Amino acid sequence: MATEIPPQVRDLLKKADLLPPTAIRIAATLRIADHIADGVRDPAGIAERAGAQRVPMERLLRYLATIDVLCETDDGGYDVTGTGALLRSGAGLREALDIDGLMGRGESATPFLLHTLRTGKSAYAGVHGREYWEDVNAEPVFREQLKALGHSGLAWEGERIVKEYPWSGVGHVVDVGGNKGQLLIALLSEFSHLRGTLVELPNLVELATEDFARAGLQDRCTAVVGDFFAELPAGADVYVLSGVLADWDDEDAVRILRRCAEACGTRGRILLADIDLVLDMPDPADQAAAELRTMATVPGIGRDVDGVKELAGRAGLDITWEGEASAIRSLLELTPRTGTAQAAPDGGA
Ligand SMILES: C[S@@+](CC[C@H](N)C(=O)[O-])C[C@H]1O[C@@H](n2cnc3c(N)ncnc32)[C@H](O)[C@@H]1O
Known part of the structure; x- marks a missing residue:
């Protein structure tokens, strides 16, 4: 008889699971929802459009269907769910989650906060080899993103x-x-x-x-x-x-x-x-998260x-x-x- 996993253990393992955020961010980066919207629904076709390897793509798509981002169709292809549709370009989230973009690049350092704990240095530098500002200024490709990301007026009581x-x-x-x-x-x-x-x-x-x-x-x-x-x-x-x-x-x-x-x-x-x-935030959970996120970058x-x-x-x-x-x-x-x-x-x- 299979041993029952205690609910607390299940809960902690779910909280510690890195796979959902990783898979969603890869889907955003490789524009999977865009390819499907363009009518390319089979794994091999999606892999080709995304410039990705076929076998890992098959596994990624299968996994995304288990977390309600995609759903399998009768002909062995995939469609987006209501959640997955949010990952289409221009729908609001894809660009922010794109690991090749400035925001996603910064967020991708978060799992490496251990580097900050051990060295006092930013997780960003640990992952990308340079501090945040140096990195985003080193590649011309980030110029337009910096333009869009930055505020145009004065912020923070400037x-x-x-x-x-x-x-x-x-x-x-x-x-x-x-x-x-x-x-x-x-x-x-x-x-x-x-x-x-x-x-x-x-x-x-x-x-x-x-x-x-x-x-x-x-x-x-x-x-x-x-x-x-x-x-x-x-x-x-x-x-x-x-x-x-x-x-x-x-x-x-x-x-x-x-x-x-x-x-x-x-x-x-x-x-x-x-x-x-x-800053003092009204919700202590927001405060704790913001402090760690800042420190990662x-x-x-x-x-x-x-x-x-x-x-x-x-x-x-x-x-x-x-x-x-x-x-x-x-x-x-x-x-x-x-x-x-x-x-x-x-x-x-
Ligand atoms: C947090 S922003 C502050 C920007 C601005 N002074 C303000 O009040 O909004 C930090 C700025 O420092 C710049 N910076 C980072 N490292 C630098 C360096 N080594 N030399 C010159 N500028 C640098 C970044 O490019 C960035 O624009």
């Missing part, structure tokens, strides 16, 4: 940087890691006396250059490829770091601050507008304003102006303490 900091005495502002230039566009649109430089990785420089031209700001604003772990353009009045340190562990965050301090020389300042990625640990101030101190920076800190964002103007601006930038924390 408008407070424009409204609250005293910009009247500033001539040249460098936005370090300024993404597609959203903040510089907002700043230069508001203050006609400002000039701006964006320092970013290659895909974002291309996108920002297009956006600066579209906003008619190309004469006052340029985007340059640079690395905030290396030398930054020197001599600007203000170096903005908005939502950048949040992605990094303490040691790397201090390295970035030191690079900015170095570029400040004796008269520049840093405007540190960091965000706290670990980037090595940041979440810092409140006191944590950010501690980093500034370690980088040899004095606080010379402070905006009100909210749960989301802190605003600090930092000035290199005399004699520390040229301190070895790669010297760690």
